[in-house]
Amino acid sequence: MNKGKLFIISAPSGAGKTSLIKKLIPHMDKLIVSVSHTTRARRPGEIDAIDYFFTSVDTFKKMIHQQAFLEYAQVFDNFYGTAQSSVEQSLNSGKDVILEIDWQGAEQIRRILPDSISIFILPPSTEVLRRRLKERGQDGEAVIDRRMQDAVNEMSHYAEYDYLIVNDDFNTALTELKSIILANRLNIQRQQEKLKVLLVDLLV
Amino acid sequence: MNKGKLFIISAPSGAGKTSLIKKLIPHMDKLIVSVSHTTRARRPGEIDAIDYFFTSVDTFKKMIHQQAFLEYAQVFDNFYGTAQSSVEQSLNSGKDVILEIDWQGAEQIRRILPDSISIFILPPSTEVLRRRLKERGQDGEAVIDRRMQDAVNEMSHYAEYDYLIVNDDFNTALTELKSIILANRLNIQRQQEKLKVLLVDLLV
DSSP states (O other): OOOOOEEEEEOOTTSOHHHHHHHHGGGSTTEEEOOOEEOSOOOTTOOBTTTBEEOOHHHHHHHHHTTOEEEEEEETTEEEEEEHHHHHHHHHTTOEEEEEOOHHHHHHHHHHOTTOEEEEEEOSOHHHHHHHHHTTSSOOHHHHHHHHHHHHHHHTTGGGSSEEEEOSSHHHHHHHHHHHHHHHHTBHHHHHHHTHHHHHHHHO | OOOOOEEEEEOOTTSOHHHHHHHHGGGSTTEEEOOOEEOSOOOTTOOBTTTBEEOOHHHHHHHHHTTOEEEEEEETTEEEEEEHHHHHHHHHTTOEEEEEOOHHHHHHHHHHOTTOEEEEEEOSOHHHHHHHHHTTSSOOHHHHHHHHHHHHHHHTTGGGSSEEEEOSSHHHHHHHHHHHHHHHHTBHHHHHHHTHHHHHHHHO
16 A cells, blocks of 8 residues: 655744645645544534534543554644544555644654654745734734744744745745655655556566 | 755656756746757757857866866767756856756765755656657657667656656646745745845835
């Protein structure tokens, strides 16, 4: 079986990570985004097992105890996590899996799955980042400043990643993201497994 | 300075390597094909320093003696080789360089430049390969058989390469080749060098 690969994608808010991934998925076969578990309340329009696995705090804590998570975090009163079983299942079925997580989650994953590939997405400038963060709502300068500080904090971990993409032009960034995943599928280990039959045909 | 990368591309004749590379070059910036030295006679239409550096046997042997070649080989009475200086010059100017060479040349290069990236291109089946080798001329079965044997010999080294591409559909293979080069440009070492100014802007 040709096992899939795990791609970790991180970025500060405002870098356009979620839009890029949303656009990428229908462009490539055998590629899925991992669905996280969360204890936060379901919002209107959200669907269980599509947007998140909505879980009670009790269940979530039980899963932590059973080491069921590749990574998890508490954000204010809510828990978010990536269940190992669902990721492994997808990888074993030959699919590549994308995880949208922050640098702390990425660090946890690398420890458990060291051959995962990690990609960091940057905005094209501080100015553009600030503008994008402003556009999100009618917030005061203090709130924007706080978001900028969070973004800088996240970005300060870029060097821990395997690849770096600058999202200046959306379509260029999309092509770049696609290239990283495609190139990985072409590496000798994966191809040797996938092309077993052809290689026998060609070499006898 | 953002140094370029050396990409070695090998394939049996009939795999479509030369057509793929010819089509690839105008598609990507900062990418060139290395021009080899040869002692064989210039054919009508060939241009010195474009198709080959046409060289006397004396000069070629002198260059061998001076260890001026990354790799060289003798094919019947003619010598072919890749001069280290011209490759290094292109790499130092920030260009990626493609070398079209066989497995033996690739082996020599890997020893001198271990961080070069190597790509092997396969035909989609033995049947297609034989058909492509037949179409090259009005040759008898014995000649075709000999070419097939040479192809199998070259292909038996595929596992020494970093990437494997099957040239079944030309445009798919072209996209794959491009992805490997593009993804390599996005790796953290190259990007960190290229994006120095941006990273300072974003992180202060």
